Amino acid sequence: MRLAALSLTAAAAALLATGPAHADYTGGRIRIGVLNDQSGLYADLGGPGSVLAAKLALRDFGGSVNGTPVDILVADHQNKPDVGANLARTWFDTEGVDVIVDVPNSAVALAVNEVTREKDKVFIVDGATTSELTQSKCSPNTVAWVYDTYALAHGTGKAVLDAGGRDWFFVTADYAFGHDLEKETSAVVKAGGGKVVGSVNVPINTPDFSSYLLQAQASGAKVVGLANAGGDAINSIKQAAEFGIVQGGQQLASLELFITDVNSLGLQAAQGLVFTTAFYWDTNEKTRAFAKEMAEGNRGIHPTMIQAGVYATSSTT
Numbered sequence: 001m002r003l004a005a006l007s008l009t010a011a012a013a014a015l016l017a018t019g020p021a022h023a024d025y026t027g028g029r030i031r032i033g034v035l036n037d038q039s040g041l042y043a044d045l046g047g048p049g050s051v052l053a054a055k056l057a058l059r060d061f062g063g064s065v066n067g068t069p070v071d072i073l074v075a076d077h078q079n080k081p082d083v084g085a086n087l088a089r090t091w092f093d094t095e096g097v098d099v100i101v102d103v104p105n106s107a108v109a110l111a112v113n114e115v116t117r118e119k120d121k122v123f124i125v126d127g128a129t130t131s132e133l134t135q136s137k138c139s140p141n142t143v144a145w146v147y148d149t150y151a152l153a154h155g156t157g158k159a160v161l162d163a164g165g166r167d168w169f170f171v172t173a174d175y176a177f178g179h180d181l182e183k184e185t186s187a188v189v190k191a192g193g194g195k196v197v198g199s200v201n202v203p204i205n206t207p208d209f210s211s212y213l214l215q216a217q218a219s220g221a222k223v224v225g226l227a228n229a230g231g232d233a234i235n236s237i238k239q240a241a242e243f244g245i246v247q248g249g250q251q252l253a254s255l256e257l258f259i260t261d262v263n264s265l266g267l268q269a270a271q272g273l274v275f276t277t278a279f280y281w282d283t284n285e286k287t288r289a290f291a292k293e294m295a296e297g298n299r300g301i302h303p304t305m306i307q308a309g310v311y312a313t314s315s316t317t
Contacts, residue, residue, distance in 0.1 A: 030070045032058075032314055033097040035087060035112065036127060038076035041205050042104040042230040044260040046127045049298045050102045050310040056293065057314035072314070073097060077108045079204070084108035085115050092119040099124060101313045104230075104306060106130035106177035116141045126309035129229070129256060130176045131184065146309035147278045149177070152255050153184035155276030160223055160253045161192045163274075168253075169221035170199035171212050171236060173228040178202075181227040181255050197221045202228065202236075209236045213243050222251060229256040234264050241269045258304040279305035 034054050036046040054072050063070055073095060077084035084103065091097035092115070100116065103109045104127030113133060116123040123142040125133055131148045133139075168189050172178040178201070186196045198219050200212045213236070216224045224245060226236050233254055240252055254261075257275035281291035281302040290311070294303040303311075 027096055028068065029096065030065065030068055031073060031091075031095065031097045031099075032070065033073045033075065033088075033091045033095075033100045034102050034310065034314075035075050035077055035084060035091075035100050035108075036102040036104055037079055038074075040079055041232065042079065042127070044264075044301075045230055045258050045304050046102050046104045046306045046310070049294065049301065049303060049307045050126070052294060052297045053303065053307045053311040054101070054314040056297075057311045061315060077103070077105065079105050079108065081107045081111035085111040088112045088115040089119070092116075092121050098122060102126045102306065102310050103128050106132075106180070107175050109133060110137055110176060113137055113139055113142050124313040126313055127306045128177070130180045132176060132180065145313050146305055147276075149180040149184045151278070152181060152276050153188050156253055156255050156274055157185040157188035157225075158192065159276075160251065160274055161189055161194050165223040165251055165253065166192075166194035167220070167222040168194060168196050168225050169216045169219040169223070170196065170225045170227050171209070171216055172199055172201050173232055174201040174203050177229070178227045182225070185225055185227070185255060202232070204232065206232060207235060209239045210243070212236075213240055213245065217243060217245055217248065217250070222249075223253050224250055225253045225255055227255050229258075230261070233257055234261050237261075237265055237273070238269055246272060258306070259302055260304055263301065277305050279303070279308040 034051050036050055037043050038047050051074050058070055058072060075087045088100055099122040101124045103112055106128045109125055109128030112123055117139045125144045126146050129149050131150045133142055134144050170182045172182045182199060189196060200215050202212050226233055252273055254273050254275045262270050281287055291302045295301055
C-alpha cells in the first residue's frame with residue numbers, strides 16, 4: 001500500500017503536463033472527492049474510514065504535486081442515485097473536483113459514472129461492485145479499481161463449488177449489485193456442473209430476513225448464496241444462525257463480506273463462512289503497518305478492502 005503513494009508524483013505530473021486542457025486544473029488545485037455512505041447501511045465499509053484513508057494518502061505524498069496543492073472533499077450520497085448524481089454534478093461544476101473515489105452502492109456508482117462521462121472528469125471506483133461499469137456501462141472516464149461481481153463470483157463461487165456445494169439458492173439484494181452478483185455466480189456454478197434451484201429478491205436495508213431465509217431453507221439447496229453486503233449481509237447471516245440453517249446441513253456463501261462485518265457478527269455467527277477479499281490487513285509487514293495506523297484513527301477497526309483501495313487511488317490520482 002505504501003508503494004502506491006510513490007506513483008502519485010509521476011501520475012499527477014503527467015496530468016498537469018498534458019497540455020492546455022489541464023492548464024487551469026481546478027483553478028490551480030487538485031481536488032479529490034470522497035463520495036460514500038457516511039452513516040447508513042454501508043458506512044462501516046467505506047464511510048469515515050475511507051476519508052481517513054484518503055487523508056493518510058495525502059499526508060504520505062506531501063499534500064502537493066509539483067507545487068500544486070491537493071484537497072479532499074467529502075459528501076454522503078445516502079445510498080440514493082439521484083443524490084449521488086447531483087453531488088457529483090455540483091462538485092464538477094462549482095467545487096472544482098477533478099476525480100471522485102469510493103462510491104459504495106452500485107446504483108449510485110452507475111449514476112455518477114454517467115455524470116463523470118458527461119463532464120469529462122475522472123471516477124475511480126473503490127466501493128461499487130457491479131460489473132456493468134466495465135461492461136455495458138463502460139466509460140473512458142471510469143476505472144474499476146478494487147473488485148467487482150465477476151471477481152467475487154469466481155473467487156467464492158468456484159471455491160464453494162469445488163468443495164462440493166453444487167446446488168444453490170440465492171438471497172439477493174434487489175438492485176444492480178445484487179442482480180449482477182447472482183448472475184455472475186450462477187454462471188460459475190452452472191459452468192462447473194452445479195445448478196441453481198431458486199432465488200429471492202430482497203429490498204435494500206431490510207431488517208427482517210425471516211421469510212426469505214425460510215424460502216432458502218425450504219429449497220433444500222446445499223448452498224445459500226447471500227448476494228448482499230453491509231448491514232444486509234450482517235442481518236441475513238445472524239438470522240440464518242437463528243433459523244439453524246447451517247446446523248441443518250446447508251452452507252452459507254457470503255458473496256461480499258468485509259472485516260467490519262466479521263467484527264459485527266462475532267466468530268460464532270461467522271464460523272464456516274467462505275468469502276473473497278481484495279485486501280487483508282495481516283498479509284505482510286507493510287499491510288500490518290498500514291492497518292495499525294488506520295485503526296488508530298478509526299475506532300480501533302482495521303481497514304476494509306474498500307478503504308485500502310481509497311488509500312491507493314488517492315495516492316495514484
